[in-house]
Amino acid sequence: MSNFFRNEIKDLAPYKPGRPIEDVKREYGLDKVVKLASNENPIGCSKKAKEALRKAAKNLAIYPDGNATLLKEAFAKKFNISVDEVLPSSGADEMIDTIAKTFIDKEDEVIMADVTFPRYIATTKMMGGIPKIVPLKDYTYDLDSMLKAITKRTKLIWICNPNNPTGTMITEEEIVKFLDQVPENVVVVYDEAYREYVTRDDFTRDSVKLVRKYPNVLAMRTLSKAYGLAGIRVGYTISNKEIIENLNKVRGPFNVNSLGQAAAIGALEDDDFVKEIYELNLEGKKYLYDELKKMDLSFPPTETNHIYLDVKKDAQEVFIEMQKKGVIIRPMGGTFIRVSIGTMEENKFFIKTLKEVLGKDVEEALA
Ligand SMILES: Cc1ncc(COP(=O)(O)O)c(C=O)c1O
Incomplete structure (x- = not known):
């Protein structure tokens, strides 16, 4: 069967989307799960x-x-x-x-x-x-x-x-x-x-x-x-x-x-809806910048609805630990995660959870 499929697709992997909320709820028995993994619009649509x-x-x-x-x-x-x-x-x-x-x-x-x-x-x-x-x-x-x-x-x-x-x-x-x-x-x-x-x-x-x-x-x-x-x-x-x-x-x-x-x-x-999400994103971005800086975490300035963040720990580990606490983010390579900017409530929950997961490291960074 090795010649059955086109040569070009041999090394391809299926696209790995952000994990669905229901999956994570089921796996960890959680009632509340926030998804900040796919740069979606946190207030829905018009x-x-x-x-x-x-x-x-x-x-x-x-x-x-x-x-x-x-x-x-x-x-x-x-x-x-x-x-x-x-x-x-x-x-x-x-x-x-x-x-x-x-x-x-x-x-x-x-x-x-x-x-x-x-x-x-x-x-x-x-x-x-x-x-x-x-x-x-x-x-x-x-x-x-x-x-x-x-x-x-x-x-x-x-x-x-x-x-x-x-x-x-x-x-x-x-x-x-x-x-x-x-x-x-x-x-x-x-x-x-x-x-x-x-x-x-x-x-x-x-x-x-x-x-x-x-x-x-x-x-x-x-x-x-x-x-x-x-x-x-x-x-x-x-x-x-x-x-x-x-x-x-x-x-x-x-x-x-x-x-x-x-x-x-x-x-x-x-257009009013797009304006509303722009403003909300900006407010969330400012909040996250402040909090992440306080945690001494570095990130490039973003012009999007997501932040690429160096968590100074294995990103995959941080992804799993955050998931257990009800926050889905996206692990990128090495120590980088990507987090979507959500509603203010979601952003606060993300920061709280990130602090818990990075715990000791953050305290050390703040010391
Ligand atoms: C840069 C970029 N291009 C294209 C897409 C695909 O978007 P769509 O949902 O329209 O397929 C995405 C989705 O995340 C994206 O980030």
Whole structure:
């Protein structure tokens, strides 16, 4: 059977999502479990999305609109683009897959950071591409080294801005300088899943400008984070007409289901909801920064809804111990964990639990 499966998937591991709340409750016999492991929206989603969902749920026997016409129109109106410049997907996850299938040939070199969203490397390998890994510098994308990694065989570059898991960002000036130097035959995927959380003024607020200026750029976004629709799976990608047409050939025929389409249209109408989550995230971030600094723990500044934290202990151990006390976080490599910013109540529970788990170390650090 060893030749049964494609060679390219031999070394792949299934994606490991944050542990579900119910699993942890059952395993440890807990009543209260807080999940801060998947950068979800702690206050849910807009009422407008829920209303739209209720209406759409009345008829599930009919296939969704395979073209997602109304949703494309909603994106077009909101972002001042044409319907030909946007393609919705079943979460950004599906689009990462579609992009890989559309562009990456066997033996193509594909550039990405070492600590970034894991689906970039998985889908690259799936297509038989060769990942070229460029280490982060100060937890941040090192664009100069990425430029140096480009060869004649480079096909695509994955850029996550701001980055998951480190939360760091690159400025508009930096990305423009970078794109100016990337050859036009190299595709650049600009994943801005966390764009709505960015506080800094020097961030590229309007990536449509990049897409219009550079014919090799795709801006990929999601409604899973600030819009709170992770459960229903809607993402979207903005690029030029030719790229969108080609992605459209590769995606699944009904890739965004009818509930997803309806909920997304509702959610897009509610800017106040996104403002509310932005403010809550900022408040939570300030609280967590203060508390973590008091504990003498270090972390890079985040422009997202999560913090990449050095707990100075084996992250896997800390993950297990926190879970036993009802907090699910994400262990990263070595001594780093990633924690999502939750409601203030959740943030406080996280800090209390982290103090308990790190206990002695923290006291020593404070001494
Ligand atoms: C950087 C980044 N890109 C893409 C995704 C996938 O998001 P979606 O839920 O839209 O599939 C995530 C999810 O965590 C992410 O962090």
